[in-house]
Amino acid sequence: MSAPAARDDRRTLGLVVVGLLAGAAALWGSGSAPWFTVDVPTATRGTVAASATGAQLQPAVTAVAALLVAAVAALVALSGIARRLLGVLVGAGAIAAGGLTVGLVVVPPTPAELASARAGLTAPNAPEGVGAVTATPWPWLAVAGAVLALAATVLLILREPRIPRLGARYSAPGAKEQVAETDPDRAAWERLDAGGDPTVGPREGEN
Structure with missing residues (x-):
């Protein structure tokens, strides 16, 4: 294999790794941030703004972030059909995380559901909020992370035969x-x- 081709293959591997890690960081950061807020009455402080994080509302977001990090460690050691199957698995996880997030933005949780997710209570026992549930921009970071991860997995699947494994050497x-x-x-x-x-x-x- 020629030196320019080898450099191109390593560059492809680098792009896949960077895409997966960037997607994981975006998903994890989004999951740790508040997605929705609502005003909730309290007995001592009056009405206060309560919020729930992405991880509280949609645990799949941080779960997929962990999957992406694990995939980076695996893809450099795998090759062939095993690495393509890994790409399919990770791509499916990215699609699920992005789709569930968009669905939650389109149909926001009710005040009772939001309070339940925040306090870990069942919906009937959760305090009712007053006013409308307000969305923050943070869910869209999760969508962006899912898109990045999906693009990386598509590149991995399409270019897999030419992507080197960790420690692979090219020599004339x-x-x-x-x-x-x-x-x-x-x-x-x-x-x-x-x-x-x-x-x-x-x-x-x-x-």
């Missing part, structure tokens, strides 16, 4: 023989492994 044909010729110690060990005498140089025609 005949490089191994050249190393053996220029490294006497290595050549001696190779002759010993082949059952020959390491103290005797290669006979004519062995190479």
